[in-house]
Amino acid sequence: xxSAVLAGMVWALENPTAGIxxxxxxxxxxxxEVQLPYLGPVRGYYTDWTPxxxxxxxxxxxxxxxxxxxxxxxxxR
Numbered sequence: 001x002x003s004a005v006l007a008g009m010v011w012a013l014e015n016p017t018a019g020i021x022x023x024x025x026x027x028x029x030x031x032x033e034v035q036l037p038y039l040g041p042v043r044g045y046y047t048d049w050t051p052x053x054x055x056x057x058x059x060x061x062x063x064x065x066x067x068x069x070x071x072x073x074x075x076x077r
Contacts, residue, residue: 003035003039004035007035008023008031010031010034011026011027011030011031050068050073051068051069052065052073055073
C-alpha cells in the first residue's frame with residue numbers, strides 16, 4: 001500500500017493542475033515506474049483458476065456457478 005501512496009504523491013507533484021482525480025485517471029506507467037523498486041519482481045501467469053475453485057467451503061454461499069467472474073463470487077463476507 002505504501003508504494004501506491006508514494007506513487008500517488010509523486011504523480012500529484014508532477015501534475016499540480018490536475019485537481020482531484022480517480023486512480024484510473026492517473027498514468028499507470030509512471031506510477032509503476034515509481035513503485036517497481038519497492039515491489040520486487042512483477043510477473044503474470046496464465047492459469048485455469050476461477051473464484052469458484054474449492055468453493056463452497058465450510059459454509060453455504062450464494063454463488064453464481066454460470067458466470068464464475070461475477071463480483072458476488074469474489075466478495076468475502
